[in-house]
Amino acid sequence: MEWGKKAGEILARVRAARPLVHHITNLVVTNVTANTTLAVGASPVMAHAPEEVREMVRLARCLVLNIGTLTPALVDSMIAAGQEANRAGVPVVLDPVGAGATALRTSSAARILSEVRVDVLRGNASEVAIVGGYGATVKGVEAADRPENPAEVTRRMAERLGMVVAATGPVDYVSDGRRTLEVRNGHPLLTAVTGTGCMATAVIGAFRAVEEDGVLAAAAALAYFGYAAELAAARAEGPGSFQVHLLDALYLLQPEELARGARLEEVVA
Amino acid sequence: MEWGKKAGEILARVRAARPLVHHITNLVVTNVTANTTLAVGASPVMAHAPEEVREMVRLARCLVLNIGTLTPALVDSMIAAGQEANRAGVPVVLDPVGAGATALRTSSAARILSEVRVDVLRGNASEVAIVGGYGATVKGVEAADRPENPAEVTRRMAERLGMVVAATGPVDYVSDGRRTLEVRNGHPLLTAVTGTGCMATAVIGAFRAVEEDGVLAAAAALAYFGYAAELAAARAEGPGSFQVHLLDALYLLQPEELARGARLEEVVA
């Protein structure tokens, strides 16, 4: 209840402030992440040219980087924007889409993390494990390795990476290495539409733009996104109508409803 | 009434001629501007490679340039296409997305305008003011500076630029420096969906393809687009369903309905 209320308050602040969120993202989701950002109540700008990303990010209150359909040149732009964001005190959210699938994806995620101070990393469990070095180095280590303890896995990766890690799946876990929150909102239809992970990351960007506490911002964003998905799924017939209702639900969802609908709580170790 | 009837006649001509409209546009709106062009009744082609833009634009009856998510290389393609369009007598419509936000956007818009003869410039009030040199040079000049006289501001910029200027907002103003039309169609939900300005520009491209009078073509296009938005908004629950209904409304709207629904009139100075 307390956490849900906080989530609602952040949503209200997004809508009051309408923060500009700068996205450098992939070709599949440019339209839908811009529309998601608008539906939340923030203001999106998409810009990737190396000639303008530094200037643009200084106008923004959050930078969202997404490496789907990346090229090395695009990663260069992401790093230029990310470093300028670091200098300007603009928080950076990274979505390592496809990390682990190819060497380019894995190494680009690693390169961004080594050259840019990332505030929040949002990926599915396997992407996060690759980026967090968990898949590679902790193999064989027992307890945390077990699927029954994903909260602890997420906490350890956040601790190792020194940032907020949001690992999404049927249950989402968000940790900064100390506190860990879990989010039980969401719906299976999210897996039938492309780019819903990227949309979740975009929502995190909008929430992080107005909330300094990255664990709270990311977990609240995921509760909001997941709860909107539940509302949308109740009215959808398939993935086409789900996507339409999802944008409507994100737009229509009010802070007090979110406070009631968020299934968000702290994980006690 | 007279103006609405003219708007309806242009729409009818678009549907009879199905003109090919060549778009070089941004990554956010490629899909939705192509679908908008189809819904109006014209035929879109998206092509940006420098190797083919000259050949493609010669097949088209209008060229639409849009600088959102630009890169310098893409601007080179726009200029190559625009100059070929000028040689071939194909009208050129420019949407200076984000002019004023970064130096790259502002200088790219200026570069296109200095190297290509643009027929219609469509932007929001601030983009148009930047491109028209109004923001920079006319500051302090009284009458035209006042928000209560945006029609006169638009007229002066059109006069200075020597082209049709369409400045869109709650009320749209279209002028060539002599005649000025205002359009009072539209709906606030247009601001909750990304790329609706780009869609409006795409509709102007389709109308300009079949109508030589650029002021009439642009104003009629904006009345049609705005009226379709009103019809869509009446059935929408939020931005997701609005976007769906908007494409339907553009497709279904008939010339005689447009003649009745268009709120389009000449501004008498």
Place this chain on the structure above:
Amino acid sequence: MEWGKKAGEILARVRAARPLVHHITNLVVTNVTANTTLAVGASPVMAHAPEEVREMVRLARCLVLNIGTLTPALVDSMIAAGQEANRAGVPVVLDPVGAGATALRTSSAARILSEVRVDVLRGNASEVAIVGGYGATVKGVEAADRPENPAEVTRRMAERLGMVVAATGPVDYVSDGRRTLEVRNGHPLLTAVTGTGCMATAVIGAFRAVEEDGVLAAAAALAYFGYAAELAAARAEGPGSFQVHLLDALYLLQPEELARGARLEEVVA
């Protein structure tokens, strides 16, 4: 009936296997072809960087190449991916969007066909005729030239090209030069939405991923896609809602319904 049943069986196999389909495609349809691939029941990945396409295609069970909004650099990536697919035994589907419209499109399609072993070519009648050398070399030759014999035209092009050719239109024809199937599913609203040809190609990719017989795979895919379009059109008001219902229909359509609804049969010469 027999053919419809086979189509249903392939659909069931796609849903059981959820094959990864690698797309290198155009900027207009990245989102909608990914969503189409998901709606069918397969798993899409979009990747075009030369640094990763070889690695990615080895993870996939089919490669779909689409030359809309091409650049020479993107064609290089397509060829690199296609050649690796050939080495790895991954089938390749090619959509020569816009072949015939510009020299770049026509020569790029030809270049891909000369450097990559393509399994299935899917285009509209005129694209296929250009790529098949039919437009250029068979002009004046009588019988096959006649519109009343498009099945024979398709068969000859397949024979000449040595691959499966799927020529889509009001009636679709699929041939490998020996057997020819025709598909009478579909709906005129497909022409009012951008990228529906590309969506059809994406469905062929998903079906070909699980079915070695390319003629059967392509014809079954087109029957499934066309039948879903019929179901969607029955509920749509215009192109916006049609697109939404189409994704829903693709997702909801069950193998046994497809077996009944497919209008698919062999053409006897």
